[in-house]
Amino acid sequence: MLKLLSSVAMHPSVLVGSRGISTCGGPLLFRSSLPMFAEPLKKKKRLDPQILKAREDRKRKKIEKSIRKLEKVSKTLKPIDEVQLMASLSNELDIRQRPIEVHSNDKLEERIVAAKAWSMFKHDEHFFNLQVISDLEYSQQRALNELREVSEDLYLAAIDFDESLFTYQLTGPVETPPIENYQSPDGEYIDISKKWD
Amino acid sequence: MRTIRNIIIFKNFYSRLHSTKQVKWDIMAGLCLQRKPIITKSLTDTEVKFQNILQEIEFEKSLKSNHELRHEKDVKRMEKLKNGKVFDFDEMDQASNQSAQDYVDKNREELLNFKFASRSTEADTMNDTKSLNRKLDDNLVLIVKQKLGHEDFWVLPQGLWNDGETLRETSERILRESCGNNINVSFYGNAPCGFYKYKYPKQIREQSNVEGAKIFFFKAKLLDGNVEESGIWTDYEWLTVQELNKKLILPYMKNVKLFLSNYNVNT
Numbered sequence: 001m002l003k004l005l006s007s008v009a010m011h012p013s014v015l016v017g018s019r020g021i022s023t024c025g026g027p028l029l030f031r032s033s034l035p036m037f038a039e040p041l042k043k044k045k046r047l048d049p050q051i052l053k054a055r056e057d058r059k060r061k062k063i064e065k066s067i068r069k070l071e072k073v074s075k076t077l078k079p080i081d082e083v084q085l086m087a088s089l090s091n092e093l094d095i096r097q098r099p100i101e102v103h104s105n106d107k108l109e110e111r112i113v114a115a116k117a118w119s120m121f122k123h124d125e126h127f128f129n130l131q132v133i134s135d136l137e138y139s140q141q142r143a144l145n146e147l148r149e150v151s152e153d154l155y156l157a158a159i160d161f162d163e164s165l166f167t168y169q170l171t172g173p174v175e176t177p178p179i180e181n182y183q184s185p186d187g188e189y190i191d192i193s194k195k196w197d
Numbered sequence: 198m199r200t201i202r203n204i205i206i207f208k209n210f211y212s213r214l215h216s217t218k219q220v221k222w223d224i225m226a227g228l229c230l231q232r233k234p235i236i237t238k239s240l241t242d243t244e245v246k247f248q249n250i251l252q253e254i255e256f257e258k259s260l261k262s263n264h265e266l267r268h269e270k271d272v273k274r275m276e277k278l279k280n281g282k283v284f285d286f287d288e289m290d291q292a293s294n295q296s297a298q299d300y301v302d303k304n305r306e307e308l309l310n311f312k313f314a315s316r317s318t319e320a321d322t323m324n325d326t327k328s329l330n331r332k333l334d335d336n337l338v339l340i341v342k343q344k345l346g347h348e349d350f351w352v353l354p355q356g357l358w359n360d361g362e363t364l365r366e367t368s369e370r371i372l373r374e375s376c377g378n379n380i381n382v383s384f385y386g387n388a389p390c391g392f393y394k395y396k397y398p399k400q401i402r403e404q405s406n407v408e409g410a411k412i413f414f415f416k417a418k419l420l421d422g423n424v425e426e427s428g429i430w431t432d433y434e435w436l437t438v439q440e441l442n443k444k445l446i447l448p449y450m451k452n453v454k455l456f457l458s459n460y461n462v463n464t
Contacts, residue, residue, distance in 0.1 A: 089260075096260040111250050118247040132458045136390070139455035143392035143413055147364070150224055150411065157363035158388045165386060173234045176313040177333055 078196050220408040222394070226367035227355040227414040228375070229390070229456065230382060232329055232337040232435060236316055239334065268297035326434040329423055335437045338457065339419075340444060341375060341430035346398060349431060351444040353453065355412055356429070364389060368415040375433075377425030382417040389413035391456040393449060414456060 089096070103111075148155040240248065261269075320328035329337065342349050354375040358367045365387045372382060396402070396409035424433050434444070438457050442450060 093260070095266070098257065098259070098261060101257055111254075114243075114246050114250050117243050121241075121243045135455045136458055139391045139452070140388060143389040146392050146394075146411060147389060147413060150222070154224075154364055157365070160387050162384070162386045165383075173237045173334070175237055176316055177236050177318070179312075179314045 221406060222408050223410040224358040224364075225355050225410050225412045226358055226364050226371060226389075227353045227391075227393070227412045228339075228368050228371050229353050229414050229416045229453070230339040230372070230376070230419055231416065232419045234335055235333045237334065239316075264297055264300075271296045271298065326436060326440075329419075329435060331435065332437050336457070337435040337437060338441060339376075339424065340434055340436060340441065342432040343430050346401065350446065351434075352449065353414065354430070363387070364413050365415065368417075372417070374429055375424070375427050376422075377427060379425060380422035381420040383420055385416040385418070390416045391452060393452040395449075414453070416456065 144155065144158065147158055316333065318330045318333065319325075320331040325331060331337070339354065340351050341354050343352055343355070344350075345352070354371055356367065356371040356374060358364060362370070365384065368384070372380070391414035392412070393414070394409060394411040397405075397407065402408060436444060438454070441453070441457075445453065
């Protein structure tokens with residue numbers, strides 16, 4: 001600091017910090033006062049403890065209120081749009097009603113016959129599936145029994161887990177086969193799913 | 198009811214099975230490689246009929262949709278216009294008012310312009326049994342013509358088990374040997390799914406002192422790739438289970454059929 005100030009022409013008594021009572025000892029009798037490097041201290045304000053307490057209380061109440069609000073939100077469940085009836089729909093119920101169709105007896109009979117044929121069809125299908133499952137079970141169990149007689153080690157290796165099969169993914173059959181080299185047209189992906197925090 | 202009895206008989210049967218232990222048998226692994234169906238099976242008459250009826254009933258029970266309401270409104274407006282009752286210019290603004298029928302027509306046109314791939318392919322009409330594009334709605338099983346003894350037989354690819362391998366490893370080796378390296382499959386676990394044993398001709402039996410072969414079949418699903426030429430077979434084909442019936446010899450087919458689940462009751 002002093003070095004910095006040394007560029008300023010000043011009375012030597014300032015720089016040396018002489019202890020002389022008179023500051024006008026220089027040849028030019030130039031008067032200067034000792035520099036002060038600090039500010040006078042501010043007077044500390046003393047607050048009323050009741051006001052302080054009230055202030056703290058207010059703060060706590062605010063936080064408590066927000067916590068209560070969050071808890072209330074967490075209790076409300078995510079609405080299921082598919083299950084809830086839209087209000088506008090229930091208002092329009094009468095204009096959306098279809099005229100009731102009355103079918104002839106022949107038509108009704110045809111439906112009943114078709115339903116019976118269908119249940120027969122499903123019955124056969126079910127028993128066929130049972131047969132297939134039992135065939136597969138039988139075939140595999142027989143192979144394992146035979147393998148056990150051949151070698152216990154091979155049997156143990158055969159009944160071991162194949163972990164590569166887990167998280168099994170299956171892409172099922174589709175209505176029409178995929179078109180070769182098909183370039184799908186460009187489109188925009190708009191995510192309309194709602195966010196629930 | 199016959200089916201239920203069959204199931205019970207089979208279950209009792211496999212627990213009583215035994216094989217002779219005194220003689221030596223060759224152990225083999227067989228590979229049942231399947232191409233799974235790519236498209237759905239076409240519906241039977243019963244299914245189509247019932248599907249239509251269900252759709253009818255569903256329609257009768259349903260409420261009118263927004264689109265139908267819009268269409269009705271359009272029809273009413275057109276009638277009013279015809280009678281000259283409406284002079285509201287807002288409603289007559291044609292450019293902004295696409296009618297519900299127009300919307301349906303536009304969508305129908307778009308649908309008609311889109312060409313779906315055909316459900317039956319070229320390989321179907323040519324009956325190309327080497328192609329994987331045949332019979333898209335059915336399971337195809339790989340069979341090869343292998344020389345067993347002095348004769349050629351159509352069989353599932355098979356090979357001898359080497360000491361130190363598990364049978365799963367043997368079947369993976371057979372896959373490489375018979376189909377090459379450009380094929381990608383996934384095996385259905387470590388356990389064999391089927392078993393078949395046959396005796397060698399008497400001459401060989403006396404020569405090598407081996408009674409016959411026990412084959413353990415492993416199932417695998419084709420992911421991509423196709424069969425490449427290889428030395429261990431003279432011919433190969435991808436066949437449906439119905440077609441296998443004609444190619445494979447009877448006792449062999451009987452055992453193979455047990456673990457091929459996709460043959461149909463009605464055929």
